[in-house]
Amino acid sequence: DAKTTQPNSMESNEEEPVHLPCNHSTISGTDYIHWYRQLPSQGPEYVIHGLTSNVNNRMASLAIAEDRKSSTLILHRATLRDAAVYYCILRDVNGGSNYKLTFGKGTLLTVNP
Amino acid sequence: DTGVSQDPRHKITKRGQNVTFRCDPISEHNRLYWYRQTLGQGPEFLTYFQNEAQLEKSRLLSDRFSAERPKGSFSTLEIQRTEQGDSAMYLCASSLAPYTGELFFGEGSRLTVL
Numbered sequence: 001d002a003k004t005t006q007p008n009s010m011e012s013n014e015e016e017p018v019h020l021p022c023n024h025s026t027i028s029g030t031d032y033i034h035w036y037r038q039l040p041s042q043g044p045e046y047v048i049h050g051l052t053s054n055v056n057n058r059m060a061s062l063a064i065a066e067d068r069k070s071s072t073l074i075l076h077r078a079t080l081r082d083a084a085v086y087y088c089i090l091r092d093v094n095g096g097s098n099y100k101l102t103f104g105k106g107t108l109l110t111v112n113p
Numbered sequence: 114d115t116g117v118s119q120d121p122r123h124k125i126t127k128r129g130q131n132v133t134f135r136c137d138p139i140s141e142h143n144r145l146y147w148y149r150q151t152l153g154q155g156p157e158f159l160t161y162f163q164n165e166a167q168l169e170k171s172r173l174l175s176d177r178f179s180a181e182r183p184k185g186s187f188s189t190l191e192i193q194r195t196e197q198g199d200s201a202m203y204l205c206a207s208s209l210a211p212y213t214g215e216l217f218f219g220e221g222s223r224l225t226v227l
Contacts, residue, residue: 034214043117043204043218044156087155091214097169099144099212103155 004088009108012078020073020107022088027068030094034101035062035073037084044087044103047073083111115139117219119205125225126195133191134222138207145188146216147180148204149173156204162188163210195226 035047087106148156164185182188206216
């Protein structure tokens with residue numbers, strides 16, 4: 001499976017934008033980029049996913065580099081409730097186990113009031 | 114609440130005992146997954162059901178672990194002869210088919226083996 005690299009931790013201030021980076025230099029053409037987050041004492045929660053184009057939803061935006069070797073999850077205005085571990089995951093849609101997500105350790109985001 | 118529910122949320126047991134966890138997925142979801150998460154790590158895939166059929170089991174799932182999904186609705190994960198290394202959060206997730214990339218996770222069942 002193609003792997004992702006994320007910083008172990010990041011800090012931000014409330015109401016400021018947050019850019020969470022993810023490197024995936026070995027990404028294949030059929031790998032989707034998924035982001036999940038996990039709040040303390042909860043199960044992971046889907047945030048967003050994309051293939052090539054930038055994506056927006058009510059929670060966040062996903063910016064994908066033109067060569068697809070990196071991506072950035074953007075939280076436009078961080079709130080205290082956004083403090084969580086954020087996971088960047090690649091999923092090969094053509095793989096035999098394309099339903100399976102392989103989580104790394106993610107980035108622990110701290111939001112300061 | 115129509116999300117994925119798991120029971121019990123917390124279980125403390127002594128080494129050697131058997132434990133069972135239950136997962137109720139979102140009602141229209143025909144796919145169900147179990148993951149395990151230890152402290153400081155991301156979740157790891159354990160097994161996957163499509164309806165009542167168990168289609169994949171991870172090598173992490175030793176012979177002491179068994180999962181079922183009778184009638185394609187709720188699922189149970191049983192651990193026999195628990196060991197201290199089984200202490201973890203056991204997460205259940207469900208999704209629709211065809212898979213759209215979004216898994217819905219429950220809040221997990223935390224197991225502590227003394």
